[in-house]
Amino acid sequence: MTTTGKAVFIPILFFPLCLKAQAAADVIHLKNGSTFEGTIVEYQQGTALLLRLNAGAEIEFREEEISRIEQGLVPATAEPQEPPPAPTEPGALKKQGFYNATCFSALSGSAEGKFQLGLGLHNVTGYQFHRLFGLGLGFGVDTYSFEDGETLYPVFGEARGYFSGSAVSPYYSGSLGYGLAFRNGDELINKASGGSFFRAALGLRLNASGGAGVLADIGYQFQEAFFERRTAFQNEIEEKRLVFNRVVIRVGLIL
Secondary structure, eight states: OOOOSOOOOOOOTTOOSSOOOOSSEEEEEETTSOEEEEEEEEEETTTEEEEEETTSOEEEEEGGGEEEEEEEEOOGGGSOOOOOOOOOOTTOOOOSEEEEEEEEEEEEEEETTEEEEEEEEEEEEEEEEETTEEEEEEEEEEEEETTTTEEEEEEEEEEEEESOOSSEEEEEEEEEEEEEOOOBGGGTEEEEEOEEEEEEEEEEEEEOGGGOEEEEEEEEEEEEEEEEEEOTTTOOEEEEEEEEEEEEEEEEEEO
16 A cells, blocks of 8 residues: 655654564554554564454555554454343242241141141241252241140251242252240240251242242151140149151241
8 A cells, every 4th residue: 555745754663573463453553544453464664564454355554654553452343242141931940049938837736636736937048059959047936736835946957959940849848956945834834845856848939030939838847845834723743745746838938
């Protein structure tokens, strides 16, 4: 390429005698105001510069035509574009992260030949490491007999996992810990102690947007306890060592 007019020589300092560009884009500014973008293929100071344009063609410039050289610029058109996020199913299960689950439970079983229905409330906070496995710590309150005031306060560890990542996810959960018991003057219980606590369940999680979900499961719950009470009429001491084996049905929310 040639230009008209008087040529003015401006030496380009600190530029290597022979240069091969390695990456990105180089911009050549000419004294007539033109600019060219591409990759410098070869440059010999005092003679000519060979530039490969982005379109693939090569063009040669004499040194006296060049005003300024910029090397290693990333052109706007070459900026990496992040791929759009993969579409996810509405309400899909969040496979990792912290969770908090609160569940209400109905405890059904028999004691001394009669049916008993109890109620419970548990809360668990944990971390889901993988869709199939998470760990949490929980506490709760379970009343096995409202008539006799037999209430325990379990503290436990929980493991849970989901068999599917879809909006409706079957899951398992298992808890192991210790149920605390306390004296209760209103129920004439003057001594109480707890014991081992265990629960295992299978259920369904119905996922909503934002990572929340509704839980529903059915399982088995085991609890040991001891109560000593003074009878109201004959002022006698009654001791009861109990093992509660209950079918537990729960519903709750998880965030």
